[in-house]
Amino acid sequence: MDYITELEDQGRVAKQAARKLATLSTVVKNQALLAMAKALEENHSQIVIANAKDIANAENSGMPKPLIDRLLLNEARIKAMADGLRQIAALPDPIGETLTGWQNQNGLAISKVRVPLGVIGIIYEARPNVTVDAAGLCLKAGNAVILRGGSEAINSNTAVTAVIAQAAYDTGIPQGAIALVSTTDRQAVTAMLKLNKYLDVIIPRGGAGLIRTVVENSTVPVIETGTGVCHTFVDESADLDMAQEIAFNAKVSRPGVCNAMETLLVHADVAAEFLPDMLERYHQAGVELRGCYETMKYHQAVKRATESDWAAEFLDLILAVRVVDSLDMALEHIAAYSTRHSEAIITKDYNNARRFQQEVDAAAVYVNASTRFTDGFEFGFGAEIGISTQKLHARGPMGLPELTSIKYVINGNGQIR
Amino acid sequence: MDYITELEDQGRVAKQAARKLATLSTVVKNQALLAMAKALEENHSQIVIANAKDIANAENSGMPKPLIDRLLLNEARIKAMADGLRQIAALPDPIGETLTGWQNQNGLAISKVRVPLGVIGIIYEARPNVTVDAAGLCLKAGNAVILRGGSEAINSNTAVTAVIAQAAYDTGIPQGAIALVSTTDRQAVTAMLKLNKYLDVIIPRGGAGLIRTVVENSTVPVIETGTGVCHTFVDESADLDMAQEIAFNAKVSRPGVCNAMETLLVHADVAAEFLPDMLERYHQAGVELRGCYETMKYHQAVKRATESDWAAEFLDLILAVRVVDSLDMALEHIAAYSTRHSEAIITKDYNNARRFQQEVDAAAVYVNASTRFTDGFEFGFGAEIGISTQKLHARGPMGLPELTSIKYVINGNGQIR
Incomplete structure (x- = not known):
């Protein structure tokens, strides 16, 4: 399957999944997060084997030692990823919160309610732990996610995503709620940046070059993260x-x-x-x-x-x-x-x-x-998907509420204008 | 002066103005809004004369009657525009509101405070009243604004902007806080959509074609408005x-x-x-x-x-x-x-x-x-800059708070990490 077809398929299925995710109870989402954590630990050896391929490729290509260390997964690091999911399960669910409510002059009861963003695209660089972290945060906030990791970590990301997506599905999360772009072709990023039909937002996580590419080429709304002078x-x-x-x-x-x-x-x-x-x-x-x-x-x-x-x-x-x-x-x-x-x-x-x-x-x-x-954990948010350096939607450390939107829920008894 | 130079100049000056606008008190901003209203009324005849040129051009180009009517300015409509500014002056100032505040585990006092977005670009179609409305709302929320109206209304918009910008300046609003792109060259829109250095957000107001052009071509963050099926x-x-x-x-x-x-x-x-x-x-x-x-x-x-x-x-x-x-x-x-x-x-x-x-x-x-x-006035917001149909930053009717961002203001006594 070519990558355009794959992306379109993933987008369509993710959008369907997002409709269901928006109505899932906190209990179901938390059960899924705990099951994903357990599955990571139980399948650590197959993840380590996949990771070994990435490490071998990195060594052959002469990647500097510190970057290879960032790429490395072992049982302890997989345990840390699993614990991260458990921490996300323990956080309050932002969805359904009524932010404000009032009655307008016609007697309409208007409530402003927190809802998921929908489908989030995350484009990130080598660290495979971002895969788990981003998937967990998006799920907790009721969003479907399409992940696009760096080519250096493709084997690790594929193994990790397979494990957590299956565990999520087995606990009642709709299929396609967590998806990974399988190709390392850079054209897939370009295609993703134009996937307005299915993606509600793209969050790039990585170096200045990646961020600039995304900001300059995306027609999907972007939350710019990262650069700090x-x-x-x-x-x-x-x-x-x-x-x-x-x-x-x-x-x-x-x-x-x-x-x-x-x-x-x-x-x-x-x-x-x-x-x-x-x-x-x-x-x-x-x-x-x-x-x-x-x-x-x-x-x-x-x-x-x-x-x-x-x-x-x-x-x-x-x-x-x-x-x-x-x-x-x-x-x-x-x-x-x-x-x-x-x-x-x-x-x-x-x-x-x-x-x-x-x-x-x-x-x-x-x-x-x-x-x-300036950090989501230091601020006490209990999580962080990145630090926004733009002014629109989110600014500074982004926790779960920053992965949500709102809708107005309005109850009347026949009002016309 | 070519339009690229003009836009760059307007952007640079607007960014400087935005720094000052962010610290202006509500009193100063309201005085400016009331002075702008008064100036519109006092200068209604010169605005009507400028508008007559647009009307003549529209008739010569065979514009349909209902659109010509939308374009028309007379003393009563200018009075209505002025009254709109007075209503904006009467609205609560969103800037400086502390949305939440807490102390973190290290004893840092963290406040989340509402601040202006900075410099807002508004790209809109023929109605000249949008010029006044958008300028007033942006000013009240502490933002500089660069306006780009439709070519059909260029004479009206130029006259109106000259009047309100001067009145604002005379009451202590920094120069360049309200600017109009003077060319009707479509290339100026293209250039504006890439003005990331100076613009914090672009809000398109108009038909589906305009919105699509902006969404597809802007590297500046966009708030998409309008289309309603x-x-x-x-x-x-x-x-x-x-x-x-x-x-x-x-x-x-x-x-x-x-x-x-x-x-x-x-x-x-x-x-x-x-x-x-x-x-x-x-x-x-x-x-x-x-x-x-x-x-x-x-x-x-x-x-x-x-x-x-x-x-x-x-x-x-x-x-x-x-x-x-x-x-x-x-x-x-x-x-x-x-x-x-x-x-x-x-x-x-x-x-x-x-x-x-x-x-x-x-x-x-x-x-x-x-x-x-679904309307800012019907919702009781007292204003509306548009209706957002995207999920990022703002959704539904946008009033003054939707023209703001936040910053974290943090007070410590020597905390290190």
């Missing part, structure tokens, strides 16, 4: 010990994620006191430093930052550092280079804190905390 | 008098709008009792009837409906009528042909009402009322 601004009134701890944590604790800091902004009045120790600490931790001329004065390891460094999402132990003359200059810098993900000010000044939070346009705006907290 | 299902338990009133109202009261009924579904058990009178009443009202074979039995004026009639948004005194054997068949028909705008069941049966409201996937699902109520 996050700043921390050390105000002239900052507690400098606190500032050092936060700025160090924001860069070094996990540099490869989107909520890590990429640029440190320091008020000129505290630069001489703050920067020498701070820069030395980064240097000791192996952070490559790229700064403005002023910053370069305070540590010999600092190289001159270029214009492109201010806009870079390094995702690595690299930091851009700039000394600014004022809060206004910090706000201008952030407005110019931020991807509107997470921004922080370290300050003891009430008015500066207030202005920063009001004027910075980003999903999460912090006072005196690390940007690393 | 709405059904009314007369259940076997319906109060047939009520059913007749509702079904007549839904088709005839204003056939050219998206919430008008396009297809009437009738349960076979009541067809013989219900349809003869109903069809005769439609016939008397000048409604062209297109039905299934079963429907054709009940009135000689009924022509055979084709497959395309079931999917048609007639926006006219034309109605498709189908007799169905069951609620299930009605639900299947609606799932197959509905545009998920507004759907109604007329019934006295509790379980049928419940099933219909749960299983029909549409923005508004009615029991015993006319679909014509």
Whole structure:
């Protein structure tokens, strides 16, 4: 079967499945999630065998070790995936919640009720755990899902999807509610991005290149995730010990994620006191430093930052550092280079804190905390399908409610207009 | 200046304006709206003169009378536009509302606060009142707006925008907060759809062709509005008098709008009792009837409906009528042909009402009322920028809150992760 036919079939069946999923009780959905978890554990050896093919291919193609490690599945990691499904089962069901309700002037009782989005397309890169995670979250929110994983993980994803889709079906979830695009042909992504007839939304999860491809080519509505050029601004009134701890944590604790800091902004009045120790600490931790001329004065390891460094999402132990003359200059810098993900000010000044939070346009705006907290689990959502960097529909960490829509349910007794 | 340069300039200035608009108080925004209203009234003669050029061009190009009437501006209509702005001023300001707030496990105080979307692009067709309405709603919700009206109304739109933009600027609204694309070149629309750097969302308002063009070509997120293939299902338990009133109202009261009924579904058990009178009443009202074979039995004026009639948004005194054997068949028909705008069941049966409201996937699902109520004003929103037929971000009538996004404002005292 060619991939267009497969996609059309999967889309049509998913749309039918979505109609049934929308009316399933929480009990049925949770039973399915628990059965999927159990099935993953029971079938771990066949999943590991499939994964071994992906690992062998990756090694033959010279994939770097850290990426191979991300791809690897073993019994412990499969157990972790299963536990993830159990956690999703334990979360409250967003579907059916009445968000608001009122009676209009004609006596119509209008309720705004949370309903599933319908059919969600997820396009993602190598980690096979996303397959399970995305399928579980979509199912809990009453959505059908069409998954399109990276070619490096195709054998793992195929094995994992077969196991969880069968377990779901066996517990009463309609056929086709969880589907995986079987081809690794890139044209299938292009076709998926035009599948408006069946897909209600596409969520890309991966690097900047993937996100850009999806945003530029999709006619299906997209929730853009991920890119984070996050700043921390050390105000002239900052507690400098606190500032050092936060700025160090924001860069070094996990540099490869989107909520890590990429640029440190320091008020000129505290630069001489703050920067020498701070820069030395980064240097000791192996952070490559790229700064403005002023910053370069305070540590010999600092190289001159270029214009492109201010806009870079390094995702690595690299930091851009700039000394600014004022809060206004910090706000201008952030407005110019931020991807509107997470921004922080370290300050003891009430008015500066207030202005920063009001004027910075980003999903999460912090006072005196690390940007690393922008995360569905840290926020207490108990789940995360991604972090939206767009303003439409969802912004910031997306949990189950962000995988839903609404409908107006209206009861009358003969009203005409 | 070529249109690409103009658009880029307008986008850049609008983005700067949006930063300031986001922090303006309700008082300032309301003063601007009232000043805009006053300026429209004071400058009505120059607007009428500009409008006369559009009317002359329309007559020369042979535009049908009803469309010319839609295009016409006179003192009374300008007064109505001004009153619309005053109504927007009287509405509650959505910006700054704290939607929810909590403390996370690390002691971070997290608030989810309503903020403007940023810069909104509105692409619309001939009615010049949309210019004022859209500008007013966007301003009240703290957004900058770039308006792109139809070429038929370019002189009217230019005059109206000049008046309201100046009045807004004079009361403290930043320059460029309200802008109109000055060219009627269609390429400007294409360029606007790719203006991701400056536009946060595009809302098309107009016919199916315009909406399709925008959805298929925009890389900026879109809120799709408008198309309504709405059904009314007369259940076997319906109060047939009520059913007749509702079904007549839904088709005839204003056939050219998206919430008008396009297809009437009738349960076979009541067809013989219900349809003869109903069809005769439609016939008397000048409604062209297109039905299934079963429907054709009940009135000689009924022509055979084709497959395309079931999917048609007639926006006219034309109605498709189908007799169905069951609620299930009605639900299947609606799932197959509905545009998920507004759907109604007329019934006295509790379980049928419940099933219909749960299983029909549409923005508004009615029991015993006319679909014509799907409207921001009828819902009591006090405003309407359009009716969303997509599931992402907004669904159904869109008022001021639908022109907003959120941000997380987070206060800590040194938290690191």
